Structure formats: C-alpha cells, structure tokens
Amino acid sequence: MDYSLLEIRDLCKQYSGVANYLAVYHMNLSIPRGKIIGLLGPNGCGKTTLIKMITGLLAPSNGSVLINGMAPCAATKNIISYLPERTYLQSNMKVSEMVEYFADFYEDFSSERAYEMFNSMGIDPSARLKTLSKGTKEKVQLILVMSRNAQLYILDEPIAGVDPAARDYILKTIIQNYNPNATIILSTHLISDIENVLDEVIFMKNGSLILHDTVDGVREKTGKSIDAYFREVYVC
Amino acid sequence: MLGKLIKHEWRAMRKPLMIFFVVLAITTALSCITLLFINPEFNDVVIGFSAILFVCVLLLYYMGLIVCSFGTNIMIAVRFYKSCYTDEGYLTHTLPVSSKQLLLGKTISYCIFSLAMGALAVLTVFIIIGVAIAHFGSFADMSEIPAFAEINAEISQELGIGIIPFILFLIVYCVVVAIAGIIIITGCISIGQLMTKHRVLGALLAYFGFYMIVQIISTFSVIPMTSSIIKADLAGTTMTMWELTGPLYLLIGAVYVVIAVIMYFVNLHMMTKRLNLE
Numbered sequence: 001m002d003y004s005l006l007e008i009r010d011l012c013k014q015y016s017g018v019a020n021y022l023a024v025y026h027m028n029l030s031i032p033r034g035k036i037i038g039l040l041g042p043n044g045c046g047k048t049t050l051i052k053m054i055t056g057l058l059a060p061s062n063g064s065v066l067i068n069g070m071a072p073c074a075a076t077k078n079i080i081s082y083l084p085e086r087t088y089l090q091s092n093m094k095v096s097e098m099v100e101y102f103a104d105f106y107e108d109f110s111s112e113r114a115y116e117m118f119n120s121m122g123i124d125p126s127a128r129l130k131t132l133s134k135g136t137k138e139k140v141q142l143i144l145v146m147s148r149n150a151q152l153y154i155l156d157e158p159i160a161g162v163d164p165a166a167r168d169y170i171l172k173t174i175i176q177n178y179n180p181n182a183t184i185i186l187s188t189h190l191i192s193d194i195e196n197v198l199d200e201v202i203f204m205k206n207g208s209l210i211l212h213d214t215v216d217g218v219r220e221k222t223g224k225s226i227d228a229y230f231r232e233v234y235v236c
Numbered sequence: 237m238l239g240k241l242i243k244h245e246w247r248a249m250r251k252p253l254m255i256f257f258v259v260l261a262i263t264t265a266l267s268c269i270t271l272l273f274i275n276p277e278f279n280d281v282v283i284g285f286s287a288i289l290f291v292c293v294l295l296l297y298y299m300g301l302i303v304c305s306f307g308t309n310i311m312i313a314v315r316f317y318k319s320c321y322t323d324e325g326y327l328t329h330t331l332p333v334s335s336k337q338l339l340l341g342k343t344i345s346y347c348i349f350s351l352a353m354g355a356l357a358v359l360t361v362f363i364i365i366g367v368a369i370a371h372f373g374s375f376a377d378m379s380e381i382p383a384f385a386e387i388n389a390e391i392s393q394e395l396g397i398g399i400i401p402f403i404l405f406l407i408v409y410c411v412v413v414a415i416a417g418i419i420i421i422t423g424c425i426s427i428g429q430l431m432t433k434h435r436v437l438g439a440l441l442a443y444f445g446f447y448m449i450v451q452i453i454s455t456f457s458v459i460p461m462t463s464s465i466i467k468a469d470l471a472g473t474t475m476t477m478w479e480l481t482g483p484l485y486l487l488i489g490a491v492y493v494v495i496a497v498i499m500y501f502v503n504l505h506m507m508t509k510r511l512n513l514e
Contacts, residue, residue, distance in 0.1 A: 015432075016432070052513065055329075055330050056329065056330070056511075057325075057326065057329055057330065057511060057513050058511065058512060058513065059509055059510060059511055059512070073334065074332050074333050074334045074337070075332070077330050077331065077332040077333075078332035080330070082326075082330050084323075084326040086323045086326065087323060088323050088324055088325075088326035088327040089324075089327070090248065090319075090324060092248075092251075097247075101244060104240045104243075104244070105237075105240060105331050105332060105333075106332065
C-alpha cells in the first residue's frame with residue numbers, strides 16, 4: 001500500500017491545566033515525499049505542539065498521526081530526524097562523543113558527513129558542548145540531524161538562534177545534505193530567509209490549519225511573496 | 237539496542253560514580269591506617285589516643301558510606317529526570333527504541349550502579365575487619381580464638397537460623413530491596429510529571445507517599461511481633477531473633493516488590509501514553 005509519508009487525521013491536543021486550552025484543533029494534513037515544507041505561523045499557534053505529536057514526544061488528546069502508515073513508535077523514530085527548538089545535547093559530552101552516540105543509535109547516520117561539516121564550520125570535535133556558545137551548539141545539533149539519511153526531517157526553528165551569515169550556511173547545509181526522496185518540514189518565523197527553498201507552505205492559526213498549498217500556488221493566487229502574504233494573514 | 241542504551245548510561249554516569257568510589261577508598265584506607273597505629277603493647281595513654289583517633293576516622297568512614305549510598309540514589313534520580321524529562325528528553329524519547337526498551341535499559345543500568353556501590357561498601361567493611369583481624373591477631377594467642385564451628389553454633393542458636401543461610405537471606409533481601417528502590421525512585425519521578433508545574437515537587441510527594449505506605453505497614457506488622465513476645469513471655473519460653481524479625485523482613489520485602497512492580501508499569505504508561513515534555 002502506498003502511504004503518504006505523513007498523515008494527520010482529526011488531530012487535537014488539549015492541555016488540561018490552562019482552562020483546557022486547545023493547542024491543536026481537529027487538524028487534517030497529508031504530507032508527500034520529496035518536498036521542503038514550511039510550517040509557518042505566529043508564536044503559540046501550535047506548530048511545536050504539532051511537531052511534538054509527530055515525533056511521539058506528546059500524546060494526542062484525539063485523532064492520529066501516521067508516519068509511513070504507522071503510529072509514532074521505534075520504527076517511525078528510525079526514519080524521522082528531528083531538530084527541536086531547544087538544545088537536547090548532554091552538555092558534559094564532547095562533540096565527538098555525540099557523533100558516536102548518534103552513530104550507535106541511528107543506522108542511517110554518517111559520521112564522515114558530520115565530521116566534514118564540523119570541519120567546514122570550524123567546530124572542534126574534541127570540544128565539550130558546555131564550552132560552546134549557544135549558536136555553536138545549535139550548529140552542532142543541526143549537523144548531527146542533517147548527517148542522517150532520514151525520510152522525514154523535522155526542523156523546529158533551525159535558524160532562529162544564529163547570526164544572518166550563519167543562516168545562509170545552515171540553509172545551504174540543509175539543502176545539500178538531505179535525501180531528495182525525503183521531506184523536510186521547517187518551522188520558522190524567518191520566512192524571507194527560507195522562502196526561496198520551500199516547495200510548499202502550511203499556515204497555522206490558533207491550533208488550526210488555515211492553508212496548505214505550494215509556494216508557487218500561493219504566489220499566483222495572491223500575487224504576493226510568502227513573506228508578504230504571511231504579514232497580511234497574521235496582521236496584529 | 238538494549239546493550240547500547242546501557243553502554244551510554246554507563247558513560248553518562250561513570251564519572252560521578254568514580255568520585256563515590258574514590259571517597260570510599262580514601263575513607264577505608266584512612267580507617268585501616270589508623271587501625272594499624274593501635275598497638276596493644278604500648279602504654280594506656282598511647283592506646284587511648286590512637287583508639288580515639290580510630291573512632292573519629294571510623295565516623296568519617298561511616299559518613300562517607302552514607303554519602304556514597306544516598307549520593308548514588310540521588311545521582312540516579314537526577315540522571316533519570318534529566319535524561320527523560322528535561323531538554324535531554326527530546327533526544328532520549330526520539331531514539332529509535334521502544335519505551336519498554338528505554339525503561340528497561342535505564343532500570344538495568346541503575347540497578348547495576350546501585351548494586352556495585354552496595355558491593356563496594358560491603359567490601360570495604362570486610363577490608364577493615366580483615367585488617368583488624370590480621371593486626372590484632374599478631375598480638376593474640378591464636379589457640380584462644382574459638383573455631384568457626386563453635387562461633388557458628390553459638391550465633392545460630394541465638395538467631396534461630398544458621399549463620400550462612402542468614403547471610404544469604406540478608407544478601408538476597410538487600411539486592412531485592414535495592415532493585416525495588418531504584419524502580420520506585422524512577423516511578424515517582426514519572427508520577428511527578430503528571431503535575432502541570434512543580435514536577436520535581438510532585439516526584440518528591442510521590443516518594444513521600446511511598447515512604448508513608450512502607451512506614452504504616454512496618455508499624456502495623458510490629459503488632460503481631462509484640463504479641464508473640466508477650467505470648468512467649470507468658471508461656472515462659474524465649475523466641476529467637478529469626479522468629480521475631482524474619483516475618484517482618486519478608487513482609488517489608490514483599491511490599492517493596494509489589495510496589496516496584498506497580499511502579500514499573502506506571503512508569504511505562506507514563507512514558508508511552510502520558511509523555512508530555514515541556
């Protein structure tokens with residue numbers, strides 16, 4: 001059976017503490033293979049919650065997430081390469097130890113590719129993570145994630161914490177290192193920086209999907225760039 | 237994958253564990269050295285001073301033992317919390333392993349660390365006793381020291397159980413309680429995650445709840461023990477140590493095992509169905 005890479009059906013997430021706040025509301029979505037998709041929306045619109053449910057870090061209140069036809073499990077985690085919006089590396093470890101850690105657990109991880117990228121970014125593999133700046137830690141994390149030959153890359157705010165010069169390099173790294181048959185879901189606020197690399201966009205508002213279309217389709221229909229259209233949709 | 241999980245747990249925890257091992261080694265070595273300064277053939281003043289010094293060092297050793305024992309459990313709790321429920325949890329829970337494997341890997345690793353620390357503590361006790369016997373034995377008339385069979389018979393009579401079976405029982409009991417203790421600690425940390433805020437406080441409250449359950453059961457289980465003593469006293473008979481405390485040990489051990497089994501499944505449920513990383 002030919003499944004979509006990612007299928008989201010009637011997905012809801014309700015947080016019980018804050019007046020039963022609904023972070024994701026009855027969402028339906030189908031993500032094909034071989035695309036770079038921007039997951040866009042203002043702060044608190046449910047992007048990270050949605051990503052956490054896809055990666056199995058959060059249990060949905062209702063509905064389902066299917067990756068290759070399977071609910072999140074060890075097999076789906078094996079094909080998803082996830083970059084969270086925070087640093088998940090163990091600070092007392094060396095960069096080279098993290099490479100070994102990834103190589104141990106992920107069959108599709110390429111240590112050679114990781115060391116090549118560390119070298120080109122001037123990151124010392126023998127450095128301990130706690131001695132690195134926040135931006136460098138984010139770069140290390142991104143390199144580890146992009147050194148996998150995964151089917152689905154989920155990158156939550158990959159360029160938020162780095163300087164504009166590094167952004168270009170990171171975007172180049174993402175484009176050059178992903179498997180063309182794989183899909184990348186990129187969540188960010190910095191739309192103008194990524195607009196040119198996107199195939200499709202998803203707009204979210206108040207936990208709901210308000211738009212899922214190709215970048216060219218949006219440009220044709222609205223006569224605006226994605227960045228300009230985003231500003232119009234989410235005007236305060 | 238289980239082997240890899242255990243390997244990386246060991247890597248993450250080996251350094252703090254080594255510190256505890258070094259603390260125990262230093263306090264044991266100090267105890268043995270001061271013990272060797274006590275010479276029964278010297279005058280009373282010198283013996284008195286060296287004995288006082290030895291008691292002080294022994295207290296230091298005892299404190300080291302307590303610090304290492306509690307420290308290991310605290311270190312395990314911190315490691316479990318950090319790797320599963322803080323930012324590091326984002327990596328831990330996206331590894332291509334099932335929650336069952338993840339929990340099993342962590343539980344096995346922590347049990348090995350805890351038992352290794354326990355074994356080391358027992359070893360240091362034997363080292364100190366061994367040094368004491370070797371040192372004072374050189375001043376004593378060996379013919380006056382009773383044979384093991386004689387000591388065994390005397391202690392067995394007091395205990396109401398052979399000394400070897402009693403030691404074996406104690407070892408098994410300590411191992412079971414140590415393993416159950418680790419599972420309960422990690423289970424309490426997971427229960428704490430049910431709270432929206434103050435999750436560490438939630439974990440502490442869960443552990444306090446477990447501690448209260450054990451205390452209440454222990455208190456109530458003393459009642460039949462006391463009534464047995466009174467009955468034996470009225471009947472003019474005596475009870476052995478094993479008859480008195482054996483059932484209490486078994487009951488508390490059983491409570492630990494039952495709670496540990498429940499906690500293991502609660503933990504697994506929390507990691508699969510209720511995972512909610514901030």
